[in-house]
Amino acid sequence: MSTLTTPPVLEARNITKIFPGVIANEDVNLVLHKGEILALLGENGAGKSTLMNIIFGLYHPTHGEIFVNGRPVVMKSPRDAIALGIGMVHQHFQLVPVMTVTDNIMLGDESVKNGLLDRRAVAERIRALSRKYGLEVDPDAIVEDLPVGVRQRVEILKALYRNAKILILDEPTAVLTPQEIEGLFEVMETLRRQGESIIFITHKLKEVLRIADRIMVLRNGRVVGVADPRTATQQQLASMMVGREVILTVDKGPAHPGETVLEVEGLCATSDLGEPALRNVSFQVRAGEILGVAGVQGNGQTELVEVITGLRRADAGHVRIKGVDMTNASPRRITHEGRSSHVPEDRHAYGMVDSYTVADNLVLNQYYLPPFAKGVTIQEAAIAAHARELVKKFDVRTPSIYTPGGSLSGGNQQKMVVAREFSRPIQLLIAAQPTRGIDVGSIEFIHNQIVAKRDEGVAVLLVSAELDEIMALSDRIAVMYKGEIIDVVDRADATREGLGLLMAGVKHEAVR
Amino acid sequence: MQRTLRVTSYIAIALVIFFVVMAFLVNLTPLGENTWLRVFFSVSALNFTLRASVPLILGALCGILCERTGIINIGIEGMMLAGAFAAFVAKTSTNHWPLMPSLLFGVAIALLVGGLMGLLHAIFSIRYRMDQIISGTVLIILAGGVSAYLFDRNAVAQGKFGAIAIPGLSQIPVLGEVLFTNPPLTYTALILVVVIHIGLFYTRWGLRSRACGEHPRAADTVGVNVNRFRYMNTVLGGMLAGLAGGFLVLEAVGQFQEGMTAGRGFISLAAMIFGNWMPFGAMGAALLFGYTQALQNELLLAGVTTVPRQFVSMIPYVVTIVAVSGFVGRVRPPAAEGKVYETEGESE
Amino acid sequence: MRLSILRRIGYMVLIPILAVFSALLLGAIVMWIFGDDPLAAYRGLWTGAFGSPRAWSTTIRKMTPLILTGLSVAVAFKAGLFNIGASGQFLIGSVCSVAVGVNFEGLPAFVHLPLALLAGVAGGVLWGFIPGALKVFTGAHEVIVTIMLNYVASLFAAWTVYAGGTQGQTPGPLWDRTAGAISRTPEVFMSARLPWIVPEPYRIHWGVAIALLVALIMWWILFKTTLGFSTRTVGANSKAARYAGINVRWITILTMMIAGGLAGLAGAIETLGLNHRFAPEFTGGVGFQGITVALLGQTNPIGVVLAAFLLGALEAGAARMQFDSGVAADIIQVIQALVLAFVAAPLIIRQIYRIRKPSDQVETTVFSTGWGR
Structure with a gap:
């Protein structure tokens, strides 16, 4: 696949990215060859998205260099990345729901005739691309009317419309059915045949083994290993990803259903x-x-x-x-x-109040009940005692029960919500x-x-x-x-x- | 969404036809002897409607420019007042110039100061992440304070823009008088409605602006500089509001009074919402609000005293409340308005 | 473990202080640019606000309604609502209390006065209920509705005291028949007036005590009761509030009613304690200033009292400043706008004075999330 004479299409050397208080990437090296699907495997928070956002010009690395086709490049914004032939399909689709497919695809790279947008020409090009890569869409459809799978196609077309040679797919399978995933893999294979290079980001082991040419595993912002999908097993990859042996199944006995x-x-x-x-x-x-x-x-x-x-x-x-x-x-x-208890799907919107202390969040739906309230007055001592108990029992890692809930990590916020809902x-x-x-x-x-x-x-x-x-x-x-x-x-x-x-x-x- | 849009435009067209017919009947036939019909359809009522609508149209266009890129602008009132005061100061300090250059200088300064107010709003809400509604409030108080502090109560502006009859068209009975015999800023406002409509929906600038207001991150990921568009459009919007203020001083009233905008900025905002963030829709709403003001004026002129004049004066404000209450659920504001945009993870 | 709380409180106090300081400094620069003498102005301002017992009494007098309108805006802020309507609520409160005050002659004071105060509160409550209910049931944004209601209130108030017109228009129901062509109400009966704490020439009335007491009560409600918890939750995250079983619609309406009632009380106190009548030139300007007071006080009732004191001093000193230094009193409005700007954008202050935000400070209260529901 790769030859010794041509340089890799993309190379990142010694990338480090430091956010205030967090090292998101540390000394990461990455090589991508022409016509290759490289899987980037790692669990949430491993630094995959940060790394890709650096390659796409959204973030600037604290240290390190990026080479495209062997030449060092500095990307100040996605515009630079796009110009270098890098396209990204984001995990959360970057499409404007109220606009048409055509408007969405040409946004930022518009065709203009006599000062006005040339929508017809753009739609023609989109149709041509659709045919070439087997990505069927209606250019005149409004994006919000389209099913998720089609929106993803629009995203891929958006990158191809900009002549992307390197495609970054960020968790593209998260929103698809197994059959749609298979369809996506076929598209990826078509793209590979046409000479595109793909970085495929995921945390799902089966998919990696199914489609990737090469696997790179990231943990805590570092590359912890490279694997060959022909020889690697799910167990190996899982332990690389997490850093220890993980139980892939939950231990549970048979159910004894009642009324x-x-x-x-x-x-x-x-x-x-x-x-x-x-x-x-x-x-x-x-x-x-x-x-x-x-x-x-x-x-x-x-x-x-x-x-x-x-x-x-x-x-x-x-x-x-x-x-x-x-x-x-x-x-x-x-x-x-x-x-009843309810662990809501969107904890930031429903499950908690970011500005409230952990203690207050832990009584969010019980504050009006004794012992947390006596008549109309709030009983702060009882709320604090309750919080101390739950923080310990559910292992919520927080500096104090008076820390605002919004400043905890995602996992600890969820544990806080679970503690509240599971403890009554x-x-x-x-x-x-x-x-x-x-x-x-x-x-x-x-x-x-x-x-x-x-x-x-x-x-x-x-x-x-x-x-x-x-x-x-x-x-x-x-x-x-x-x-x-x-x-x-x-x-x-x-x-x-x-x-x-x-x-x-x-x-x-x-x-x- | 599309359907309601079509229905509203049918209603609007029907209303326009109805008014044109009634205007012809009332102003050219003996029907005009009826006091009430004169109040509703006389040339002077329709003329007044247009005049009262101009600042509202400009203010609503200001709102559209800002909000379509995602910046809520409740400070239109302050921008307008600042523009009015700037126009007044410019006019009075050039009273010795020939009339036209002096007036045009007034317009230029109104645009400039309006633009600066827009810039201030943009800096507050983008650079310093101030809540945009509070930033708007700051502009309102600031404009009121500065104009009162600097207002020279003895200064008098001499002269204002006069009507320009468009050759030919102004000869059409009734319509010519209402539509084609107007001062220049009125024409400007009407032309701007068309220009901004085309700009928003058929040009690169418009596509990018709207993307910034609907889904800034999507715009960012394809290389559109979201905050640059927000700065640009808020400044442009401020200029339009400044022009509205300039209209009040240079074309409508001829002088400046403290607090002379009298809520027009807020009514513009309502016109913008009522018009579903579309230039033509906002113009329609502005004309409706202008018409209520005209009615109030005509009732006073006709000597109708059965209703206390304070209640008549309430009409535009009450209509605004009714409009905002009845239509908010049915319109769809730009999805990202009011939200600070930062490239993910790059805060501070 | 409570150290982080102390740090957060310190930060909340530091920002307003620096905001006021910066606004005064910038105000001085503005005066200097336009040829005024800022030092003379501020000397006059100080003398007018604190230079004598008379000055102090003026400051206290000016502070009183600002506490209440500031509370009105602050309480609404706590529930995530922006009440720009305090000035309309203030006017309606004034008119309603005067309506009771100029009628019912012969009622004993202990009935008449509370009744008049209550009438003012009720008027404000009604004027707050309208935007609250419209927001809940139609989705109309309270900002536009309250602004429009300000204009309606001021026209309504003008009508009640209207002296009638030359074309035979009927005078308003509260017009003082002895006043000829002047539009105003008669003076309220002695039995409906708030008594003086310190009589003429200092003219400090019991209203200030009422305002301080109300501030204390509001603090207790907001931070120590379940109603306050509900209200703050609605303001901080209305979806989470719904999830937590709080009736968001009811809290929204109730909060707007309370906010209206507070501003209405301000109007009642101002008329029953100080002016003893209503005339169209009494505007609801203190309602608008309530926004600055509320934000300067960090939407905390105790902070509101301090902020009202400060703004009251600015107002009190303005006349003396203009008299002593010839600087137009309107500069005070400019300074207030600057205070509001700095306090609403702590980032400006943090950058100028290089202050670090406490790492776990979570900024709250955002109103500008669009005009829709």
């Missing part, structure tokens, strides 16, 4: 954009079992959790907790009377994306806590976009597609492939 705790029947709801988000959703969760809700993000999981917890109105249908109708009840009634007597636990964006240590801890709750006899509804998490924790798995529960399967009968088809909206019967 039905949560019953959802014929639920319908509308999304923020006014479109139907839930269509006639029905299921039950029994005491002592974990029901996992799988599905590609944006298929109604968020709305489902919001309706059950009282944050969104149900248009039709019923939510019952232990037989009591809680449809459209207030969040407080559902928490208090329904004896409950019969129902609703956990949405409980381990998103946190370190492996915290993930393990939280997984074990969820299983412990189940074994105490709590009914658990687990919503996650990580299929591995669903597979590891659930006793039964419900799959959501376009606002419907398309099927519910026993964990024992579930396979990745089967779930993947369901997530893509293909029902089992049809396949069989």
Whole structure:
């Protein structure tokens, strides 16, 4: 693949990036050859994104040099990187939702005729590129109307439109179904054949082994190893990534389901954009079992959790907790009377108040109850005592219980939320994306806590976009597609492939 | 979204036709003997509407320029007042010049000072990350304070812009009088509506500006300098607000009074929201607000005393509240407005 | 372990002090540029504010309504609302209290005075309820609605005392019939007046005690009660507040009502304690100044009292300054705008004086997140 005569298309030497208080990258070396897919593997916070943002000109390295085609380059902004033929597909799509595909693709590199935008010419070029790389899109479509997979194609086209020779794909599979991922891999293979070089960032081991030509593993901002996908195993890669042997599965015994705790029947709801988000959703969760809700993000999981917890109105249908109708009840009634806990999917938006102290965050939904309040007055001593106990019990690493919650690390913030939600007597636990964006240590801890709750006899509804998490924790798995529960399967009968088809909206019967 | 847009434009077109027909009937036929019809449709009411709308149109365009790139501008009122005062000072200090150069000098200074106010707003809210609503409030208080502190109450501006009849078009009955016999800044404001509409939706500048207001990070990742666009457009917006102030002094009133903008900056803001951040929409809303002011004026002229004049004067403000209450849920502001943009991880 | 709290408090005190200092300095430069003598001006300002017992009494008098309007804005800030409407609420409060004060002759003072005060509060509460309710039920941004209501309030107030017109317009309901062509109300009855603490010529009335007491109560509510916790949570993160089971809509409306009530009380105290009547030239300017007071006081009721004292002193000294040095009193408004600018952008102050922000300081309160819901 690589030859000795031509220099690598991209080389980074001794890259170090220091943010106030954090070393994000330390002495990183990277080489990328023409027509190669290099996988950059590492867990959240390992420094992958920082490194790529440096290569894309968004950050400036504290030390180190970058070479493109053997020549040293200094990139002051993405504009410089683009000019050098570097394109990036960001983890969070960088597309303007209200604009058309054409406008999005040409933004920053517009065709202008007589002082006005030449939209027709741009659309033509987009169509040509679509054909060449097998990336089908409608140039006149408005981006917000497009499904996630298509938006990703728009992002890739955006880079190709700028004649990118080096493509950086940052966690591109996080939002896709297994089948869509396979489609993406085919596109990547096409690109490789056409001579493009790709850096593929991920933390998923299977994908790396499937597609990469070479694997580089990052941990704590340093390169900890390089591996060959033909010989490496998942176990090896995992321990390189985390720095110790990791248990890839959660230890849990068989479930002993009891009576039905949560019953959802014929639920319908509308999304923020006014479109139907839930269509006639029905299921039950029994005491002592974990029901996992799988599905590609944006298929109604968020709305489902919001309706059950009282944050969104149900248009039709019923939510019952232990037989009591809680449809459209207030969040407080559902928490208090329904004896339920909720780990929200977006902890910064819902789960905590950044400016509040850890102590206040730990009583966020109980501050009005004794012992934290006596009549109308807040009891600071009781709140502090409560905080000290939980911080210790749930291993929340914080300088003090009076530190603002917003200044903790992601994993510790999540542990704080979990501590609050898991520490009171409950019969129902609703956990949405409980381990998103946190370190492996915290993930393990939280997984074990969820299983412990189940074994105490709590009914658990687990919503996650990580299929591995669903597979590891659930006793039964419900799959959501376009606002419907398309099927519910026993964990024992579930396979990745089967779930993947369901997530893509293909029902089992049809396949069989 | 698209549908509501189409429906609103149908309503707008229907309204325009209705007004044109009524104006012809009332001003050219015996129907004009009815006092109430005169209040609503006389040439003087329509003329007054346009005159009252000009500062609102300019103010709303200022708001659109700023907010489309993501900077909330509640300080339009202050920018306008500063522009008015600057125009007044420029005019009075050049009273000895021939009228036209002196007036144009006034316009230039109004633009300059308005632009400086815009720059100040941009520096506060971008460089110093001040809350943009508070920054706007600072501008308002500052403009009020400085203009009062420096105002020479004995100074008199001599002369103001007169109407220019456009040959041919001004001969059309009724319409010619209302639309084509106006002073220069009125024409300028109407032309600017078209220019800014084309600029926003059909040029590179507009595409990039809107991207900065909707998704600044997306703009940044394709090499658009978000904050540069924000600075530029806030300064341009400030110039428009300054021009609105210049209009008040140089074309409408002829003099300066303390606090003479009297909430026009805020009503402009409402016109911008009401018009869904679109230049033509904002113009329509501004005309509507201008019309309520005209009605108030016509009622007084017609000697209608059954309603106390204070209540008549409340109409524009109450209409603004109603408009803002009824329409906010239906319009869609630029997604990123009001938020400081920093390249990720590069703070401080 | 509480050390970090102390550091944060120190930072919160340091910024306002430096902001005021910087504003005075910049104000001096402005005066110097336009040919005024800043030293003479500030000497006059000092004499007018603190130079004599009379000066002190003026400062206290000016401070009183500012405490209440400052609290009005600060309380709204705490719930994430920007109340630019304190001046309208102030005016409505004034008019309502006068309406009670000039009627009901013969009521004993212990009934009449509280009734008049309450009427002022009620008027303000109503004027705060409107933007609160509109925000909750229609999504109308409180900034625009409160500004518009300021104009409506001032026209409404002008109408109530309107003397009638030459074309036979009817006079307003509260107009003083003995005043001829002058638009104003009669004086309120003695039984509805706030008594003096220190009588003429110092004219300090019990309003200042009320204002201080209210500040203390607001501090207690905000920081020591569950209602305060709810309110602050709504302001810091309204989504998290919803998650935590707080009724965000109700808190929004309630907070705007409280804010309106505080500004209304300011109006009532000003008329019942000091002016004893209402006339159109009494503007709600103190309402607008409440914004500066609230931010200078870091939206903390105790800070608000200190900030009101400072701004009250500026106001008190302005007349003497103009008399002594010939510098137009309007420069005070410029200085206030500068204070507001510096205190609202601590980054400017931090850069000028090279102060480091405490590492765990999390900046809060952002209003400008658009006009939508």
